[in-house]
Amino acid sequence: MKKLKKKKVIVTGCAGFIGSNLVDRLLNKNFQVIGIDNLSTGQKKFIQKPLKNKNFKFIKMDLINSKKLNKLSSNVEMVFHFAANADVRFGYLQPKKDLRENTIVTSNVLEFMRKKKIKKIIFCSTGSIYGEAKNIPTAEDENFPIQTSLYGASKLAGESLIQAYCNAYNIQAWIFRFVSILGERYIHGHVFDFCNQLFKNNSKLRVLGNGFQKKSYLHVEDCINAIFTALKKSRGTINIFNLGTEEFITVRQSIKILCKKLNVKPKISYAGGRRGWIGDNPFIFLKIDKIKSLGWKPKYSIKKSLELTISYLSKNKWVFKKRK
């Protein structure tokens, strides 16, 4: 009997938070995975298990190097392009970083796909591209956006490039606009910063902004479930989905959950202001009707996601040494 051929895919950013969780899932689903990461923020520890799996091949590579990328052999079916600079907050300190790592790298990946005739791309975008949206919760066809961060700008540029490639070169795309993702291997964002502060000194906590910023979160497991649902059930040329939960939470509320979970009572000081930093969005909350209409819904509440994340960070304090 003929053996069924395994589906082969590329995952960029395979050692990152979401990327490595995706790799685990793909290997469970019996895909062959070529994982690419430059390990700038990705952690080899996150792919320890895949590295022992014969269906996984790791390539350490910086995707800005298009020559090296184009040398890759490529009988793959699709590219999960998850490599990115995911830091919204410090973008303005290095204004070229987002452009390079999110826009130009995406262009390199698309050129690679065009040359190798790979016809499917799955792209990590962000709710940040809505800027400060007029309508909240914000749907995928919100009004024309005005960017408020270099991160959002670079991701919108990435999305736009992908769309133009779909139109010109017969490529098919799934674009996901995430709220903040939580869960195992979460290694950046303000829950990370709060834990970092409290693990060092649990008697005080410094918070950017006035703490009334409203945020939305999704657990990484739910996020990956949604991606597979969309891949299976949405087959248009350009498939765009918001991913989030139908809840939001203020920074003050998440601090309460955090302190209860860690059993600490720090003195909290607020820096003040509606925004925690330049480009911080005081209210991110995405409409998820489109992805829900395909039968997906989140399993974890924001509270549960936060608790699981805090547990993970408590047990994996090494991540704070790696991420400074």
Add this chain to the structure above:
Amino acid sequence: MKKLKKKKVIVTGCAGFIGSNLVDRLLNKNFQVIGIDNLSTGQKKFIQKPLKNKNFKFIKMDLINSKKLNKLSSNVEMVFHFAANADVRFGYLQPKKDLRENTIVTSNVLEFMRKKKIKKIIFCSTGSIYGEAKNIPTAEDENFPIQTSLYGASKLAGESLIQAYCNAYNIQAWIFRFVSILGERYIHGHVFDFCNQLFKNNSKLRVLGNGFQKKSYLHVEDCINAIFTALKKSRGTINIFNLGTEEFITVRQSIKILCKKLNVKPKISYAGGRRGWIGDNPFIFLKIDKIKSLGWKPKYSIKKSLELTISYLSKNKWVFKKRK
């Protein structure tokens, strides 16, 4: 009596179609102008008169070279960033060109401005960023766009970068989304292509698409008037305006005007299809209520703009040799 200090500005793409018309106007208004152009599509002939004006300084420079750009001394008040690859049609043949010349170059200009503390930018964007809009005529706050061309994608990326810079570095921007511009020094687009064909052989004309594509045009004089109106009357942080007329015209109708004006009766063949080329938009028509509310309105009808352009091209056939 103290002499009034002249306002000093930079115009990138100063030897291009719109850029050179803008330079003329700025010099007439007694500005001091530093003009930058790499002369890749810009024509030195277009700035013959400015080159003799003591208020004009020309610098031949490719803006992709950020080191050279950043050496420029810069006690200027604002930058008119008009340098661009303006070719929508052939973008897909050189997929990196738009990214490099429209997105990365814009990032270089913004970095230059940030470093030199220049606080005002005027940016040539395009109606192409609306992709194939849901609502026609299309307003500035149209639904979230899906890009259909690499040109549109690169310009949207440029707009987005500018917006993020406005938010982070206290820069003020005027962004103009143009329909196709016609007039003196017009050197690319399908009217140019049609004239080019007919000047070579007036017995036949080959037309891409079915000729029913609906296009909108604006005369370059009206375009520049609108820019000055907006600069004077709209003083927000990010000022975005569609520029066009309240008419549109089919390609077939413009061919009629063209043939009448040239007094030719070619055999016309249509390639067929709703779109003339990959990424061609079968209907571009922008809502211009926002700029009109500031008191501007176009002086020239589309018909008049076409006739003036055809006259210009008839008298300046050298431009066809330069642009191939």
